[in-house]
Amino acid sequence: MPTRFYNTMTRKKEEFKPIKPGVVRMYTCGPTVYNFAHIGNFRAYIFEDLLRRYLKFKGYDVTQVMNITDVDDKIIRDSNETKIPIAEYTKPYRDAFFEDLDALGIERAEYYPAATDHIPEMVQLVQILLEKGIGYRSDDGSVYFKVSAYPGYGKLAHLNIGEMHQGSRVQSDEYEKEEIRDFALWKSWKEEDGEVYWKTELGKGRPGWHIECSAMSTKYLGNHFDIHTGGVDNIFPHHENEIAQSEAATGEKFVNYWLHCEHLMVEGDKMSKSAGNFYRLRELLDKGIDPAAIRYTLLSSHYRQKLNFTFDKLEAAGKSITRLRDFKKSLSGEFKKGQLQVNDIIEKYLAEFESALDDDLNISGALGAVFSLMHEINVFRQGTELCSEDACVVLKTLEKIDSILNVLTEEKEKLSDEETQLIEARATARKERNWAEADRIRDQLLNFGIILEDTPQGTVWKRKIKT
Ligand code: AMP
Ligand code: ZN
Numbered sequence: 001m002p003t004r005f006y007n008t009m010t011r012k013k014e015e016f017k018p019i020k021p022g023v024v025r026m027y028t029c030g031p032t033v034y035n036f037a038h039i040g041n042f043r044a045y046i047f048e049d050l051l052r053r054y055l056k057f058k059g060y061d062v063t064q065v066m067n068i069t070d071v072d073d074k075i076i077r078d079s080n081e082t083k084i085p086i087a088e089y090t091k092p093y094r095d096a097f098f099e100d101l102d103a104l105g106i107e108r109a110e111y112y113p114a115a116t117d118h119i120p121e122m123v124q125l126v127q128i129l130l131e132k133g134i135g136y137r138s139d140d141g142s143v144y145f146k147v148s149a150y151p152g153y154g155k156l157a158h159l160n161i162g163e164m165h166q167g168s169r170v171q172s173d174e175y176e177k178e179e180i181r182d183f184a185l186w187k188s189w190k191e192e193d194g195e196v197y198w199k200t201e202l203g204k205g206r207p208g209w210h211i212e213c214s215a216m217s218t219k220y221l222g223n224h225f226d227i228h229t230g231g232v233d234n235i236f237p238h239h240e241n242e243i244a245q246s247e248a249a250t251g252e253k254f255v256n257y258w259l260h261c262e263h264l265m266v267e268g269d270k271m272s273k274s275a276g277n278f279y280r281l282r283e284l285l286d287k288g289i290d291p292a293a294i295r296y297t298l299l300s301s302h303y304r305q306k307l308n309f310t311f312d313k314l315e316a317a318g319k320s321i322t323r324l325r326d327f328k329k330s331l332s333g334e335f336k337k338g339q340l341q342v343n344d345i346i347e348k349y350l351a352e353f354e355s356a357l358d359d360d361l362n363i364s365g366a367l368g369a370v371f372s373l374m375h376e377i378n379v380f381r382q383g384t385e386l387c388s389e390d391a392c393v394v395l396k397t398l399e400k401i402d403s404i405l406n407v408l409t410e411e412k413e414k415l416s417d418e419e420t421q422l423i424e425a426r427a428t429a430r431k432e433r434n435w436a437e438a439d440r441i442r443d444q445l446l447n448f449g450i451i452l453e454d455t456p457q458g459t460v461w462k463r464k465i466k467t
Pocket of ligand 2: 028029030067213238
């Protein structure tokens with residue numbers, strides 16, 4: 001079955017065909033590192049992780065680039081206020097971003113280019129646009145993109161921006177541009193920029209935000225590549241402007257498939273720093289919430305649907321993960337040898353899992369297939385004993401599925417000394433048939449978040465998923 005993705009450019013689900021067979025090149029808009037990312041941002045990065053992991057599951061060789069925006073108005077404002085140079089100012093947030101990616105089990109992209117390391121590439125692109133007469137200089141030395149010189153403007157956002165503001169000249173001092181719809185490619189230095197500037201062929205100044213993604217995507221992926229992603233708020237103006245800059249400069253088509261994820265919401269509003277209604281990942285982790293539950297919550301709704309963030313959802317996610325992990329554990333004991341019996345069940349649900357994801361990453365359908373698989377195997381084993389071949393195949397299937405979900409592997413936390421002693425004391429109490437004492441210790445451990453299970457192979461412990 002072909003893989004189909006919803007392409008924002010055409011507003012249709014389209015069969016995915018890479019430019020080069022077997023290889024996918026994709027660009028994802030990354031964080032502006034002026035603060036810690038909130039979990040709304042991570043909804044976008046988890047959607048991109050699902051996309052990346054699924055493409056790899058299908059056998060593609062994926063090259064992903066995610067930019068790090070380490071210079072922009074907010075960074076300059078904050079760094080000047082605190083008198084800390086931008087590189088120093090952004091470093092902790094940048095480090096925190098990578099820690100957060102790891103905490104959420106997001107696979108690393110191949111490249112994380114930082115804007116400040118690519119000023120020459122941006123300058124070169126702006127020069128090409130100037131030479132072609134698509135960029136123009138304003139009186140203050142800034143360079144703007146002349147939207148009227150690029151006929152395709154507005155094709156991604158499907159807004160008739162081309163006509164909307166045509167001819168309306170901007171009088172405001174703030175805007176040195178000819179028309180309101182024109183946007184900055186290069187911003188000449190102003191006093192409030194303080195120490196933040198580059199002296200380049202374009203003069204003393206700094207790049208606009210949009211040019212960063214055009215220059216860096218082209219450097220690492222070429223003029224024309226397969227997939228570009230981001231949150232829906234990136235569609236306009238950011239991605240529209242990227243297309244305009246890149247296509248005007250190269251004369252080639254920029255990107256084949258544009259994929260955008262909907263927002264994470266809080267009580268009907270987009271979660272955002274400016275609205276102040278956000279949760280930072282680290283705040284949730286500090287409360288003891290399991291990152292796997294956060295990952296599952298952000299992953300398990302279709303990326304094109306708005307997702308309302310609630311603590312009930314986190315709790316439900318924790319329960320789903322526990323069921324999956326318990327099922328996995330139930331397959332790891334000793335089984336007698338025999339002939340494989342469960343192949344039909346596996347094939348049926350693995351095919352369902354794959355065809356759901358083939359349909360524009362329908363994760364709910366895919367998770368439905370995983371839970372049905374689990375249910376059918378459990379029903380089967382009620383009537384017939386599983387053999388070691390069955391257990392092995394089911395485990396391998398779970399591993400394959402988890403190459404996408406990435407929630408099955410429990411962080412093997414160590415027990416504290418006190419916890420170990422309590423578990424040993426309980427084992428002694430059980431040996432002595434002191435059931436009341438054994439139950440008391442079990443309850444005490446439960447208060448520490450440790451669940452004990454007495455199996456024929458002995459007592460095993462697990463940590464409760466905190467949500
Ligand atoms: P920013 O740091 O604001 O440029 O955002 C980085 C990424 O997070 C972009 O792809 C945004 O579209 C995305 N994003 C920001 N807020 C949300 C949200 N509430 N839900 C989903 N994605 C978001
Ligand atoms: Zn971007």
